[in-house]
Amino acid sequence: MSLERLAARTPVHVAIGFLAMGGWAVWANAVHGTGAALLAGLVQGSLSGALTLGLKRSVDWLRPRMRGPLAYLAPPLIAGGCSALLLITAHGIAGTPELWATVAVPLAVSFSYIFAYNILRQRRTERSRDA
Template sequence: MKRATAAMRSSAVHMAVAFLGMGGWAVFANSAHPMPRPLIAGVVQGTLSALITLFLKRMIEAMSVRLPGSVGGWLPPVVAMTVSLVLLTSLHWLAGTPEIARTIAVPLSVTTVYSSFYNLALRRGASAAR
């Protein structure tokens, strides 16, 4: 049980899951286009997802404990979603990803759900510790 808890707290595990899951999704979302476009989109998305996950995880941890009341419940996930939307759209456009909307739909949804639940878990843990 302690290993599972340690893995759940590990930034490296969060990043690896994000890279593989969202990079794979990007390859699929762009599979109608000739190679290497799907692979480039996959590497770009996987890398972005890993880095965004690391940054957002740490940002949520910092914001969650510092923001009082209901603001701390909704602001970290909104910031996470907004930052992700801007980064994903911009960098996929720069990389020439053919299906930007399809490519970022799933990662953006996952970011929003992940950040919401992670923030909620942190806040519940902090309130239980008080």
């Protein structure tokens, strides 16, 4: 299988999200001991993998139901807000010591990703409509 085909597969994106963001959470909580760091990494990695799927699907569902500037802003804000709520709640329940440091990077990455993705898809939709 070519690298290009491999990179397009959803399980690869989920695995990368799990490893990258889970690794970040381990590092952000390392000063609190191995157990706390690994638990934070497992929570963040699992959520990042699931959110990779959820963000894209929710934006793809919301966007066609909106027009104009609202179609550019509302879907990623709604999806990203739900993502933030889920991450903060899950880490709060898990007792993640460095909660804000743990969620800051994954939220910045996911908001950047989902805004860029939504803008590109919305532009494509509008070009198709105009053609």
